[in-house]
Amino acid sequence: MFDDWNARANFDKQHIWHPYTSLNHPTPVFPVASASGVRLRLADGRELIDGMSSWWAAIHGYNHPVLNAAIEEQLKSMSHVMFGGLTHQPAIDLAQTLINITYDDLQHVFFADSGSVSVEVAIKMAIQYWASQGQHQKQRLLTIKNGYHGDTFGAMAVCDPDNGMHHLFNDVLAKHLFAKSPNCGKQQAYDADAIDNFERLLKGNLNSIAAVILEPLVQGAGGMRFYSTAYLKKVRELCDEYNVLLILDEIATGFGRTGSLFAYEQANIAPDILCVGKALTGGYLSLSATLCSRKVANGIGSGQHPTLMHGPTFMANPLACAVANASLSLLLNSPWQQRINNIEKQLQQELAPCHTLSAVKDVRVKGGIGAIELHKPVDIHWMQPRFVELGVWVRPFSTLVYVMPPYIIEPADLSKVTSAMFQVVSEING
Numbered sequence: 001m002f003d004d005w006n007a008r009a010n011f012d013k014q015h016i017w018h019p020y021t022s023l024n025h026p027t028p029v030f031p032v033a034s035a036s037g038v039r040l041r042l043a044d045g046r047e048l049i050d051g052m053s054s055w056w057a058a059i060h061g062y063n064h065p066v067l068n069a070a071i072e073e074q075l076k077s078m079s080h081v082m083f084g085g086l087t088h089q090p091a092i093d094l095a096q097t098l099i100n101i102t103y104d105d106l107q108h109v110f111f112a113d114s115g116s117v118s119v120e121v122a123i124k125m126a127i128q129y130w131a132s133q134g135q136h137q138k139q140r141l142l143t144i145k146n147g148y149h150g151d152t153f154g155a156m157a158v159c160d161p162d163n164g165m166h167h168l169f170n171d172v173l174a175k176h177l178f179a180k181s182p183n184c185g186k187q188q189a190y191d192a193d194a195i196d197n198f199e200r201l202l203k204g205n206l207n208s209i210a211a212v213i214l215e216p217l218v219q220g221a222g223g224m225r226f227y228s229t230a231y232l233k234k235v236r237e238l239c240d241e242y243n244v245l246l247i248l249d250e251i252a253t254g255f256g257r258t259g260s261l262f263a264y265e266q267a268n269i270a271p272d273i274l275c276v277g278k279a280l281t282g283g284y285l286s287l288s289a290t291l292c293s294r295k296v297a298n299g300i301g302s303g304q305h306p307t308l309m310h311g312p313t314f315m316a317n318p319l320a321c322a323v324a325n326a327s328l329s330l331l332l333n334s335p336w337q338q339r340i341n342n343i344e345k346q347l348q349q350e351l352a353p354c355h356t357l358s359a360v361k362d363v364r365v366k367g368g369i370g371a372i373e374l375h376k377p378v379d380i381h382w383m384q385p386r387f388v389e390l391g392v393w394v395r396p397f398s399t400l401v402y403v404m405p406p407y408i409i410e411p412a413d414l415s416k417v418t419s420a421m422f423q424v425v426s427e428i429n430g
């Protein structure tokens with residue numbers, strides 16, 4: 001159809017939306033021809049070292065022989081069948097693994113096709129749980145500011161009310177409750193003020209609250225904010241004390257990224273409902289899961305409304321489940337903890353000099369996540385091509401220049417990524 005990349009790029013610019021972009025003011029996009037290991041190969045032949053894992057997902061790197069083989073093998077028997085009235089081994093195996101690696105009481109699994117949808121399902125579970133006990137007034141959620149839970153309407157309604165999309169969709173979004181977000185960054189200590197605020201909202205609205213939802217320890221797309229295990233522990237205690245469900249969204253943090261398989265382990269707590277996605281398939285296909293406890297499943301199943309009202313067309317897609325099984329097996333049989341520790345140490349060491357740069361407000365590292373927070377929002381039109389010139393793929397947003405590389409990245413490659421971050425941030429003027 002097109003004989004050169006300029007024509008294709010031009011078509012893209014005029015006709016295709018990219019995430020959070022305007023067709024009238026497009027930001028630069030770079031055509032990728034292939035990807036392998038931690039390298040993206042652009043159509044013009046340049047190679048970029050990947051610092052993003054394609055939004056936390058490609059933890060084993062790209063074009064992995066084991067993951068490729070899993071999909072090819074599954075393709076020979078079936079790529080998809082409906083999940084209504086049918087079942088299959090890839091889904092059963094995956095559910096079994098998820099149940100095995102999460103908290104003991106999480107015994108029931110709903111497969112969905114994206115992180116946002118798994119959050120929708122979690123919200124439905126919580127509301128239906130209470131409705132089944134005759135408590136139809138418990139339909140609201142309590143969350144913390146600076147959160148991100150996805151782009152669909154249910155999920156959007158619990159995203160940060162200021163930097164999320166609330167102003168635009170205000171009249172069609174459910175009205176939930178937002179507590180002050182806990183301290184972040186250098187002040188990682190227990191934040192009594194934030195807990196007070198949380199407890200007051202919980203206590204004052206108990207009749208209408210079905211569940212608390214939050215991202216444990218790391219608020220990702222809402223600002224790459226890290227908070228203390230003490231805060232999370234206290235939230236769990238308060239949920240127990242006031243008898244509301246706790247939904248943990250581990251779509252970004254799940255599968256090792258923060259140094260434990262799931263972030264909640266670090267606080268020694270467990271959720272009633274858990275959302276996972278992103279790295280679940282090693283970044284190969286879109287798949288997510290919502291797990292819940294026996295209490296939640298029995299509560300829904302034994303009540304007045306025993307049917308969980310959700311069922312996506314591509315629920316538990318066999319190709320996606322097969323590659324998720326292969327990805328989890330790769331992960332669990334790898335020294336992932338050691339790798340994350342090494343990445344953490346190296347990020348700490350190599351990003352520390354960024355503290356001296358005038359554009360920098362804070363530098364934070366947790367597990368396989370390194371974030372530089374700037375005083376002002378980045379100019380993506382300048383910064384994105386600059387990173388590409390330096391041979392790395394780093395995708396900044398808002399005031400954040402951050403990385404979360406594939407777990408398999410070699411120290412020399414990670415050094416190239418961190419030195420490009422230092423270089424680019426040092427070039428910001430004013």
Ligand SMILES: *Cc1c(COP(=O)(O)O)cnc(C)c1O
Nearest residue numbers: 114115116148149150220251252
């Ligand atoms: C990415 C993300 C989502 C949304 O997942 P999608 O697959 O993009 O729908 C939800 N919650 C968190 C914490 C995320 O990081």
